[in-house]
Amino acid sequence: MKIYVSADIEGTTGIAHRDEIIKGKTDYAEFQKQMTAEVAAACEGALDAGASEIVVKDAHDTARNIIVAKLPEKVRIIREWSQHPYSMLQGLDESFDAVIMTGYHAKAGTDTNPLAHTITGSLSFIKVNGKYISEFLLGAYTAALVGVPVVLVTGDKGLCREVSEMNPEISTVAVSEGVGASTFAIHPNVAVRTIKEVAKKVLSGDFSKCRINLPGHFEVEVGYKEHKKAYKMSFYPGARLVEPHVIRFESDDYFEVLRTLMFTL
Numbered sequence: 001m002k003i004y005v006s007a008d009i010e011g012t013t014g015i016a017h018r019d020e021i022i023k024g025k026t027d028y029a030e031f032q033k034q035m036t037a038e039v040a041a042a043c044e045g046a047l048d049a050g051a052s053e054i055v056v057k058d059a060h061d062t063a064r065n066i067i068v069a070k071l072p073e074k075v076r077i078i079r080e081w082s083q084h085p086y087s088m089l090q091g092l093d094e095s096f097d098a099v100i101m102t103g104y105h106a107k108a109g110t111d112t113n114p115l116a117h118t119i120t121g122s123l124s125f126i127k128v129n130g131k132y133i134s135e136f137l138l139g140a141y142t143a144a145l146v147g148v149p150v151v152l153v154t155g156d157k158g159l160c161r162e163v164s165e166m167n168p169e170i171s172t173v174a175v176s177e178g179v180g181a182s183t184f185a186i187h188p189n190v191a192v193r194t195i196k197e198v199a200k201k202v203l204s205g206d207f208s209k210c211r212i213n214l215p216g217h218f219e220v221e222v223g224y225k226e227h228k229k230a231y232k233m234s235f236y237p238g239a240r241l242v243e244p245h246v247i248r249f250e251s252d253d254y255f256e257v258l259r260t261l262m263f264t265l
Contacts, residue, residue: 001097001203002053003046004148006088006139007039009060010105010115011155013175013191016183018115023062034188035060035103036067038154038175041192042100043072045199055096059088060103085258088135089142098207099143100199104155106178107134112158113178119265124223124245126261129215134162138261140212145254149210151202154195156183169209171202218257221248222264233264 009021012035019025023032043054057078058066064079071077084090092099106116108125109132118126118135125132128141136159140150152171153163160172173195176185185191202210224230227244234241238260239249249260 001046001049001051002095003043003051003055003098003100003203004089004092004096005039005042005046005054005056005100005102006059007035007056007066008088008101008103008105008135008155009035009065010103010113010117011159011175012038012103013188014183014185015176016114016178016181021061021115023065032065032067033070034191035065036070037188037192038102038195039066040071041196042102042152042154042199043075045196045201046100046203047072047074048196048200049203051203055091057088057090083262085255085262086142087258087262089139092143092146092148094146094148096146096148098151098203098210099139099148100152101136101139101150102154102195104134104136104153104159106156106158107132107137107162110158111178111180112161113156113176114181114183116158116178119261122225122229123265124225125221126223127221128257129217129219134159136163137166138258140166141214141254142258144212144214147211149207149212151207151210152195152199154191167210167212169207171198173198214254217250217252218254219248219250220257220260221246222261236260236264239264 157177
């Protein structure tokens with residue numbers, strides 16, 4: 001098996017504040033270690049299930065967060081951003097058997113993670129076909145584009161509920177629950193142990209039902225917090241301003257959606 005792991009940080013166990021996710025802040029180092037431990041646990045579970053190759057994408061902010069030496073030696077890691085439209089799943093292709101997402105978080109406009117957002121804090125929302133979407137769903141559609149199922153997602157309880165509502169066959173590990181500006185989190189060691197166990201279990205079984213189908217058409221709306229940015233981005237080919245803070249574009253090709261988002265976010 002060849003496994004792809006996309007790793008974010010806001011859905012890492014215990015995180016509740018921006019100072020815990022920004023490189024250089026005093027509180028960052030503790031949660032950098034926990035992010036790394038959760039990624040390593042997913043990789044170890046995959047190896048125990050028989051994985052022969054694992055690629056990890058550091059997919060948070062600078063994309064230079066994971067402590068590489070703490071990962072299993074069979075892992076290859078992608079750091080920094082190439083600016084390819086696949087973004088948080090850069091390098092994913094048809095040769096992979098499954099995708100795991102660790103440390104993912106609730107979408108913009110929700111209250112289940114105090115750091116909830118979609119891609120960047122400058123956005124109010126992204127909608128696809130009338131539905132507010134998360135970074136998980138953006139990535140799940142990317143995986144579907146190349147025919148690879150997402151089999152496990154770890155993060156906050158709200159995100160895990162979204163995943164299960166979309167496809168209950170996808171395994172989840174909820175490590176925290178946001179309440180206002182706070183989080184209720186399980187013990188970090190329990191999170192690591194559980195992620196490893198669930199990764200091994202799902203990859204040892206039949207995960208073909210984790211596949212999702214792409215819509216045949218995409219109507220995308222991007223809501224910006226600043227109207228001047230929406231105005232500027234409305235001049236991207238195919239985009240149009242539909243409200244002072246909102247642009248809209250459409251395509252039958254999801255790669256074109258990703259390409260447009262790359263240049264309008």
